[in-house]
Structure formats: structure tokens, C-alpha cells
Amino acid sequence: MRTIDWNDESNSIVMIDQTLLPMEYKIIECRTLESLCEGITSLRVRGAPALGAAGAFGIALAATLSNADDMDILTEELKAAAHRIKATRPTAVNLAWGVDRTISAIPDAYNLDGIRDVVLAEAKNIADEDVKTNKKLGKHGARLLDDGDTVMTHCNAGRMACVDWGTALGVIRSAVDAGKEINVIACETRPLNQGGRITTWELMQDNIPVTLITDSMSGHVMNNGMVDKVIVGADRITGDAVFNKIGTYTHSVLAREHEIPFFVAAPISTFDPNNWEDTVTIEQRDSKELRFFRDLQIAPADVKVYNPAFDATPMENVTAVITEKGVFYPPFLLDELIA
Numbered sequence: 001m002r003t004i005d006w007n008d009e010s011n012s013i014v015m016i017d018q019t020l021l022p023m024e025y026k027i028i029e030c031r032t033l034e035s036l037c038e039g040i041t042s043l044r045v046r047g048a049p050a051l052g053a054a055g056a057f058g059i060a061l062a063a064t065l066s067n068a069d070d071m072d073i074l075t076e077e078l079k080a081a082a083h084r085i086k087a088t089r090p091t092a093v094n095l096a097w098g099v100d101r102t103i104s105a106i107p108d109a110y111n112l113d114g115i116r117d118v119v120l121a122e123a124k125n126i127a128d129e130d131v132k133t134n135k136k137l138g139k140h141g142a143r144l145l146d147d148g149d150t151v152m153t154h155c156n157a158g159r160m161a162c163v164d165w166g167t168a169l170g171v172i173r174s175a176v177d178a179g180k181e182i183n184v185i186a187c188e189t190r191p192l193n194q195g196g197r198i199t200t201w202e203l204m205q206d207n208i209p210v211t212l213i214t215d216s217m218s219g220h221v222m223n224n225g226m227v228d229k230v231i232v233g234a235d236r237i238t239g240d241a242v243f244n245k246i247g248t249y250t251h252s253v254l255a256r257e258h259e260i261p262f263f264v265a266a267p268i269s270t271f272d273p274n275n276w277e278d279t280v281t282i283e284q285r286d287s288k289e290l291r292f293f294r295d296l297q298i299a300p301a302d303v304k305v306y307n308p309a310f311d312a313t314p315m316e317n318v319t320a321v322i323t324e325k326g327v328f329y330p331p332f333l334l335d336e337l338i339a
């Protein structure tokens, strides 16, 4: 089962509900645009490439559900759906990229059913391409890892953050496939613990050795020579910064201090040449995520909370960016890289 897919029989979106992992593996179906948007905002589906596919399938779902009897009306409805989907999470550029690329297929249609067909075909193309892209990216990145390396990662940039295979974990999987022994240190990644819940679960399923640590331990493990390389995913890459899960910046500073290579693995669709660090919106999430873990209260119910979902890592802290087109070493010109 891919992380997210289209069900041709019910004309709906199916996805693994990641909020339940690792305790429960449950596949859910989104039959309405609102249920998809809820799934995105609640992180039932999450991770930049997976959000790209979710946005694309969201347009296909809106087209399928529409009762419009006119191409222009349907087109306007899909543009409204695009706006609604993009509003769910502002930082991961892939969400808007997947929506916009699917909407851009509409002019290829000659009638109402044609619109429904072309947007669904484009969404399926985006999903299929993501898997191929991650495998290419993984092979490029695998050459940067040495046999016996211990690699630290943050959050989840595995197959659950993509349609399949993964980006940061895709590099690790490709290195293991190439016969290299790789040990992973996974940071739990508060407050939603994508690392502790999902990365560990993925790697244990693949029999890749993984050790879970708290985010606050990263300096200690680096200072004690326990980390050979750091590899993370990304939600948006601008010319001057990498936007990724909160805590990534901290690890990058520590890696630089300890002269440990800090790699970012991301497809070209995560690159954003139109923005800079100071123009990107960082998603602010609900205070409840810090006051409670699931239903367990872990802080005063009325304590003031600051809960940004992402931070910005300056490109000068990044050793290399790994993409499906190859490995790029900063400083590089974004326009040339994505051309």
C-alpha cells in the first residue's frame, strides 16, 4: 500500500492514517474535499512529497464530485478547490506544486468528462513520478554514505512522507540496498513525534538498525562521536534556506560545530526559486500539541505556547542537497539547479 493513492472503484482517495502509527495501521478513505483537507491539517497524510500527491488527488476528487454541467463552471470550481487545499498547510511548497500542476492539465481537455480524466491522470502521474524520483535521489545520496556509518535523522522523511520509498530515508534504504551497513539515530521530533512514531516504525520494518533519542540529545551524541552524518528531508528549499521540521536548524548548527556532514534530501519539486527565507510562511500549529500528547495532559492546560511547525536552516549550514538530478554543494544558483 502506498502512503496515499486513488481508489478507482470508489473514486476516492485512500491513505494510511499516520496519526495512529505505530500503534495502529489503518487505511482511511477520503470521499469529500473536506475530509481530505482535515486529513492534511491533522497530519493523517504528511510530508512534502506526500502532500504534493494529496493536493493533486484533491483536485481529482473535486472534479469527480462536481455536478457542474459546463466546462467553465467546473474549471472555476476546481480553482476554488485548489485555493481550499493550499490553505491547509502553507510551508511545504509541494502541496501547492501538486495542486497547480494538476490544475494546469485542464486546458488539455475538450469536454467535461475530459477535464475529470486529465486531472485524475495528472494526479496519478505525480504519484507515480514521486516513487521514481525518490529512487533516483536515493541512489545519488547513497554514494555519500559509507559502510558502517551511523546517520542521524530528524522527523520522518521516509516512505510515509512520500508516496513511497522516501527522501532522507530513501537515501538510507538505497545505501543498504547497495550493501552498506547503516545504523540510524532517529530524533523523536517533538511535539508530534514523527521520528519516534514513524521513522523508527519504518526502519524496524526494513530491519535497518535504529536508535531513538530525544531531540535534546542530538548535541550529546554528536559531541561523543556517535554520529557520522546527518540527513534530513525538506518542505521548501529557497536560495538561502532549507525549511524543515522544527529542530532541524538546531541539528545543523551542532553538526557544523562538530564538523559532521549535514545532508538535505529533497526532490526538485521542493525547491522554491520565488521566495527567500524572510518571505516564507512558517505554519503555526495548535497549542494543544504541546499541552497534551494524545489525551495525556503534559503541561498546564492554559500555559502560553509557541508552536512553529518548521524552522529555517541557512544554506551555509548545509553540506549538500541530494536530488533526483544529483548532489549539489552550496553555494549554488537555484535557477540553474532546477532548470
Ligand SMILES: CSC[C@H]1O[C@H](OP(=O)(O)O)[C@H](O)[C@@H]1O
Residues within 6 Å of the ligand: 043, 046, 047, 048, 049, 154, 155, 156, 157, 158, 161, 162, 167, 168, 194, 232, 233, 234, 235, 244, 245, 246, 309
Ligand atoms: C520528505 S518531506 C518530509 C518533511 O515533512 C515533515 O513535516 P510534517 O511531518 O509536518 O509534514 C518534516 O518536515 C519532514 O522532514
